[in-house]
Amino acid sequence: MARPNVIPEVLRDGLVGSHEESKRKHLVLLIALVVAILTQPWLAGRSGIADATMTVVLATAYLFVIFAVFGEARRRRIAYCLFVPAFVTALAHDVLPRTMQTANAALMHCLILAFLAYGVLTILRGLLNRSAVSVDDVLGTVCGYLLAALAWAHLYGLAYMIRPDAFSIAPSIAGQLDDLHLRNALFNYFSLTTLMTIGYGDITPVAPPAYSLVWLEVLFGQFYMAVVVAQLVGLKLAQVIARNRERSGS
Numbered sequence: 001m002a003r004p005n006v007i008p009e010v011l012r013d014g015l016v017g018s019h020e021e022s023k024r025k026h027l028v029l030l031i032a033l034v035v036a037i038l039t040q041p042w043l044a045g046r047s048g049i050a051d052a053t054m055t056v057v058l059a060t061a062y063l064f065v066i067f068a069v070f071g072e073a074r075r076r077r078i079a080y081c082l083f084v085p086a087f088v089t090a091l092a093h094d095v096l097p098r099t100m101q102t103a104n105a106a107l108m109h110c111l112i113l114a115f116l117a118y119g120v121l122t123i124l125r126g127l128l129n130r131s132a133v134s135v136d137d138v139l140g141t142v143c144g145y146l147l148a149a150l151a152w153a154h155l156y157g158l159a160y161m162i163r164p165d166a167f168s169i170a171p172s173i174a175g176q177l178d179d180l181h182l183r184n185a186l187f188n189y190f191s192l193t194t195l196m197t198i199g200y201g202d203i204t205p206v207a208p209p210a211y212s213l214v215w216l217e218v219l220f221g222q223f224y225m226a227v228v229v230a231q232l233v234g235l236k237l238a239q240v241i242a243r244n245r246e247r248s249g250s
Helices: 003-023 025-043 048-069 073-095 098-128 135-162 174-178 180-195 210-249
Strands: 167-169 203-205
Touching: 025 048, 025 135, 025 180, 048 073, 048 098, 048 135, 073 098, 098 135, 098 210, 135 167, 135 180, 135 210, 174 180, 180 210, 203 210
Parallel strands: none
Antiparallel strands: 167 203
């Protein structure tokens, strides 16, 4: 008679374990994104093997985005449809004939941009629909901030392909623009500093479309922080009020 009770207990333990893992999903994603962003400048442009390794590292971080951000099956399928061709075009860039590399790079920028933008919008949607906030939710908003910076970097990459003279680059780093992987790392750095409104001056927009992209990113960064902070503070206050009511009622 005791045997039927064993199965629910095992199932319950499994569910608890998966629930505990879900509480840390954005922490794992944040670590993956930081590792990918930090290793990219060190690997980019050193050799073909290093470039392929960097592509795999970034792809792994983006896989974590799929598992951590897209919980619904439909959204996850859409994310895969954007990720797989983006990964293929990134890996294929260095083995394609030079005449095809420009078109391939443009397609890669568009696919990764769509994937990252979809991730940011899903994170914001999830935050706005929450009724309670946890530490992992806060880490999720940080992940969304980094994903937005990476998305804008691909916009800058597209802008540079359309009009290279739209950016004024310091001579000490201008040589990085000749290699796609080094250029991606450079625009990731520029996008992060622009989103945080730091602006060191080593990369400067001097013509459209760079002008428009820069002020739009700054505007988005301010809007993102305002929405996120307001939502987190509101949810935290609601939790505190609900907790105090429970205590006063008991």
